[in-house]
Amino acid sequence: PNRIRGRTVLVTGATAGIGASCARSFAREGARVVATGRRTERLEALAAELRAEHGAQVWTGSLDVRDRAAVESFRDELRAEGVVPDVVVNNAGKARGMDPLQSGDPDDWDEMIDTNVKGLLWVTRAFLPAMIEADRGHVVNIGSIAGRWTYPSGNVYCGTKYAVVALTEGLNMDLAGTRVRVSSVDPGLVETEFSEVRFHGDSERAESVYRGYTPLSPDDVADAVLYVVNAPEHVDVFNLVLMPTDQRHATIVHKTD
Numbered sequence: 726p727n728r729i730r731g732r733t734v735l736v737t738g739a740t741a742g743i744g745a746s747c748a749r750s751f752a753r754e755g756a757r758v759v760a761t762g763r764r765t766e767r768l769e770a771l772a773a774e775l776r777a778e779h780g781a782q783v784w785t786g787s788l789d790v791r792d793r794a795a796v797e798s799f800r801d802e803l804r805a806e807g808v809v810p811d812v813v814v815n816n817a818g819k820a821r822g823m824d825p826l827q828s829g830d831p832d833d834w835d836e837m838i839d840t841n842v843k844g845l846l847w848v849t850r851a852f853l854p855a856m857i858e859a860d861r862g863h864v865v866n867i868g869s870i871a872g873r874w875t876y877p878s879g880n881v882y883c884g885t886k887y888a889v890v891a892l893t894e895g896l897n898m899d900l901a902g903t904r905v906r907v908s909s910v911d912p913g914l915v916e917t918e919f920s921e922v923r924f925h926g927d928s929e930r931a932e933s934v935y936r937g938y939t940p941l942s943p944d945d946v947a948d949a950v951l952y953v954v955n956a957p958e959h960v961d962v963f964n965l966v967l968m969p970t971d972q973r974h975a976t977i978v979h980k981t982d
């Protein structure tokens with residue numbers, strides 16, 4: 726059965742990669758979509774596409790998740806329009822740099838911690854009380870296998886994703902007794918703009934990350950997100966890990982060239 730239709734799903738980082746795929750997949754299944762991210766033109770293009778292709782109701786928010794006040798006022802603006810998300814997909818996130826800790830750039834660390842950890846907290850804190858009040862809702866955190874195994878020079882990025890594990894587990898505990906569910910979906914390598922961002926626009930290096938094997942696609946991850954949200958209300962998927970068949974551990978990737 727389709728338990729997605731008619732729900733109101735907020736996706737952070739819907740302008741690219743996994744978030745854009747999630748927005749498309751939820752719209753296709755009949756959800757009302759609140760698409761957020763910093764690149765306004767992309768949000769508008771996405772909204773137009775979802776309306777045209779799926780007849781979806783779509784709201785957009787040009788939102789930097791690091792800005793707590795902006796997150797709260799966006800929540801208030803939505804509420805004033807009668808839009809109260811009952812699914813939040815905390816997807817906005819990034820790696821910046823891949824260096825040994827001793828030579829890492831603290832500005833990169835700020836960006837990762839502020840986005841992947843604090844941004845996730847601001848969004849969750851803003852939208853969760855209405856779910857608790859309605860006694861219905863779902864928070865889906867996009868974690869990573871980087872929150873399960875660290876790898877050389879993964880240090881701070883992995884630390885942020887280990888934090889997502891603790892926050893997913895902690896939130897489940899804190900919500901015991903409510904009908905609000907909390908899941909994390911933790912992928913291995915997914916071909917998106919992730920590596921372009923990590924390597925500060927070095928496209929050659931970014932492309933090489935996905936060469937010689939078949940990585941996950943953003944749609945593969947969106948399928949997993951749909952699965953956890955569509956599960957019957959008495960089922961709370963804590964954690965769903967998905968890997969490319971060609972990848973069996975953080976650093977074990979079978980490449981043919």
Ligand code: NDP
Pocket residue numbers: 737738739740741742743744761762763764788789790791816817818819820840844867868869870911912913914915916917918919920922943
């Ligand atoms: P992309 O770079 O393709 O997309 C990242 C999205 O996050 C963009 O929409 C971007 O939008 C948004 N974003 C970044 N910073 C902010 C911010 N400060 N405020 C709001 N939105 C922001 O990467 P992915 O799709 O791969 O990444 C999505 C999530 O998946 C991340 O949490 C990542 O850690 C995780 N992940 C990725 C894997 C991979 O191999 N690709 C594997 C495992 C997990 P904009 O720039 O417009 O704000």
Ligand code: 8X3
Pocket residue numbers: 868869870871879912913914915975
């Ligand atoms: C992204 C996957 O292996 O580059 O979370 O950390 S990895």
